[in-house]
Amino acid sequence: TQLLEQSPQFLSIQEGENLTVYCNSSSVFSSLQWYRQEPGEGPVLLVTVVTGGEVKKLKRLTFQFGDARKDSSLHITAAQTGDTGLYLCAASGGYQKVTFGIGTKLQVIP
């Protein structure tokens, strides 16, 4: 089982600030996904990254996959209260089986 470490575990920021959260492992991933989960709901897929060095943008969210495919980051520009949630990274194994990190709990304060 791959171990995925996410940091920070908790983050509380003011609306309008920028932030970056990280996902790291000692293993090489074939692909990595980022999800956002709101309280009482299931996670929702934000992005899948596959190629080392890949950068994907989703409005104010920028996702980067490390060159060695062992780490990833999620950067949010000008955070809004609607960004509040649990951000999970996940890495793929066989049979589409995915291992999840524990997540970063983000709170954006108005």
Next chain:
Amino acid sequence: DVKVTQSSRYLVKRTGEKVFLECVQDMDHENMFWYRQDPGLGLRLIYFSYDVKMKEKGDIPEGYSVSREKKERFSLILESASTNQTSMYLCASSLLGGYTFGSGTRLTVV
């Protein structure tokens, strides 16, 4: 809009009861998964299935079983519920790449 539907949002069961959690997807996905999510432990894979009548143990299968009689339906069974099975249970399906999750079932065993 594609969907994974879990039959109950909240359940309260007594210790020793047999509990059925139902999950249905309308996306014709081959792969289906059951996770439990606990604070500080993240999402842990209980069982998964990559075809009808096929099942594979995940990381924490003890105390659980599953059934997949039809492609669209994947059921999780707690043979004799115990208090340490109190948790948020999440069903997911996938074809290639990322998961689509249901909204979750919060199970309390008393």
